[in-house]
Amino acid sequence: MDIEFLGGAREVGRSAVLVNDRLLLDYGMMAETPPQFPVGDPDPDAVVVSHGHLDHAGAVPALVDGDGRPPIHWTPPTEELALTLARDTLELHGGTMQCPFTETDVRRVTQASERHGYRESFEAAGHEVTFFDAGHIPGSAHVLVDDGETRLLYTGDFHTDDQQLVAGTTARPDADVVVCESTYSDVEHDDRATVEERFVESVETTLWEGGTVVVPAFAIGRTQELLLVCEEHGVPCYVDGMGKRVTEMLRQHPEFVRDEDAFRRAKSHARFVTGRNGQRKRIADQNTVVVTTSGMLSGGPAMTYVPEIRANPTNKITMTGYQVEGTPGRDLLETGRAEIDGRVMPVSARVEQYDFSAHADREGLLDFLDSYRDAEVLVNHGDRCEAFAEELRADGVAAGAPEIGEVVTTAGGK
Numbered sequence: 001m002d003i004e005f006l007g008g009a010r011e012v013g014r015s016a017v018l019v020n021d022r023l024l025l026d027y028g029m030m031a032e033t034p035p036q037f038p039v040g041d042p043d044p045d046a047v048v049v050s051h052g053h054l055d056h057a058g059a060v061p062a063l064v065d066g067d068g069r070p071p072i073h074w075t076p077p078t079e080e081l082a083l084t085l086a087r088d089t090l091e092l093h094g095g096t097m098q099c100p101f102t103e104t105d106v107r108r109v110t111q112a113s114e115r116h117g118y119r120e121s122f123e124a125a126g127h128e129v130t131f132f133d134a135g136h137i138p139g140s141a142h143v144l145v146d147d148g149e150t151r152l153l154y155t156g157d158f159h160t161d162d163q164q165l166v167a168g169t170t171a172r173p174d175a176d177v178v179v180c181e182s183t184y185s186d187v188e189h190d191d192r193a194t195v196e197e198r199f200v201e202s203v204e205t206t207l208w209e210g211g212t213v214v215v216p217a218f219a220i221g222r223t224q225e226l227l228l229v230c231e232e233h234g235v236p237c238y239v240d241g242m243g244k245r246v247t248e249m250l251r252q253h254p255e256f257v258r259d260e261d262a263f264r265r266a267k268s269h270a271r272f273v274t275g276r277n278g279q280r281k282r283i284a285d286q287n288t289v290v291v292t293t294s295g296m297l298s299g300g301p302a303m304t305y306v307p308e309i310r311a312n313p314t315n316k317i318t319m320t321g322y323q324v325e326g327t328p329g330r331d332l333l334e335t336g337r338a339e340i341d342g343r344v345m346p347v348s349a350r351v352e353q354y355d356f357s358a359h360a361d362r363e364g365l366l367d368f369l370d371s372y373r374d375a376e377v378l379v380n381h382g383d384r385c386e387a388f389a390e391e392l393r394a395d396g397v398a399a400g401a402p403e404i405g406e407v408v409t410t411a412g413g414k
Helices: 060-064 076-093 103-112 192-208 222-232 242-250 260-269 279-284 302-309 328-335 362-372 385-394
Strands: 002-007 016-019 023-025 046-048 072-074 113-115 122-124 127-133 141-146 151-154 177-181 213-216 237-240 289-292 316-319 337-340 343-346 350-353 376-380 398-400 407-409
Touching: 023 141, 060 072, 060 076, 060 103, 072 076, 076 103, 076 113, 076 242, 103 113, 177 362, 192 213, 192 222, 192 316, 213 302, 222 237, 222 242, 222 260, 222 289, 237 242, 242 260, 279 302, 289 302, 302 337, 316 328, 328 337, 328 350, 376 385, 385 398
Parallel strands: 023 046, 046 072, 072 113, 151 177, 177 376, 213 289, 213 316, 237 289, 316 350, 376 398
Antiparallel strands: 002 016, 002 407, 016 023, 122 127, 127 141, 141 151, 337 343
């Protein structure tokens, strides 16, 4: 089996792996300025998408812009999330060199789409493929690829611990080669229940003091997780931005969330912001919580809320996801100032960060890979892929960290 890394190798973003020059696993983008896309110009016979985050699915419509119409295989939530992201990308960058696809391409994606559930094997480009629940976000999948000689497990992004929204992965299918994400290979997450307790206690204190809490959150997964936390603890909250659409959509796929009833209650508990007639500025003056995009303060309705609450030290901004270097969210955490709509603003409101990560930490990665001690492990999707691979080798695992553009040929186990 030939495994070519077109993106996501020794980096986080633009994941894309080409198997036997025929089957493409993921086709994401890196949300920088300008955006970055996988290398090469793949022309696959079929595409399989692990989950609906921008760095794994963001460039998929570009694959159907020519004469080729490769079938695109994914779970139902992944398809809908990918299309939501594609339309958002068109709104932001449509008609510019920063967007590699058009509205026509997005429509073609729906024509090429083939949906599958977990543990339902299907054929793609001459390979037998099976999805397993990866425990990352609704619809996320480990992808098992069998070419008749080698069984490849592409982990996608995964979590081994339960979240409010989805249960942690328990799947450990037999494989000869594992392409494994390593986002948090040097991090130990705090216990999730403890993180939730600290978050709720902090939020309730601010509300008791009469303040407003703005919670920047990623629209896919993180927003819904926080709505579940707020409902469970009776914290009043609004939801704004793309997270509204994603929440509505996931209600249509209850089999892909951990607790359908809890998710229904969380959606009913949250108040959805329309954004009409100055509603956001009025909400910013209320004694409430606002869960809103963008998670890194790089756009979205957060650009309205933060300037409105920034001057009052009773108010609070709680960051709930990793803040990439160079983003306004990272600047705010490190300096107490952030560039909002072209102006650098000092922020007197208190700023806190909570680890609601949907990725396995070091312990989770090692526990997962313990089932594959006899397999070849190819580490990707991380800032320290080489170091983690070296640590695995020191523990007796055949591990490597391919570079962008590298082709790994493996003999397999059959």
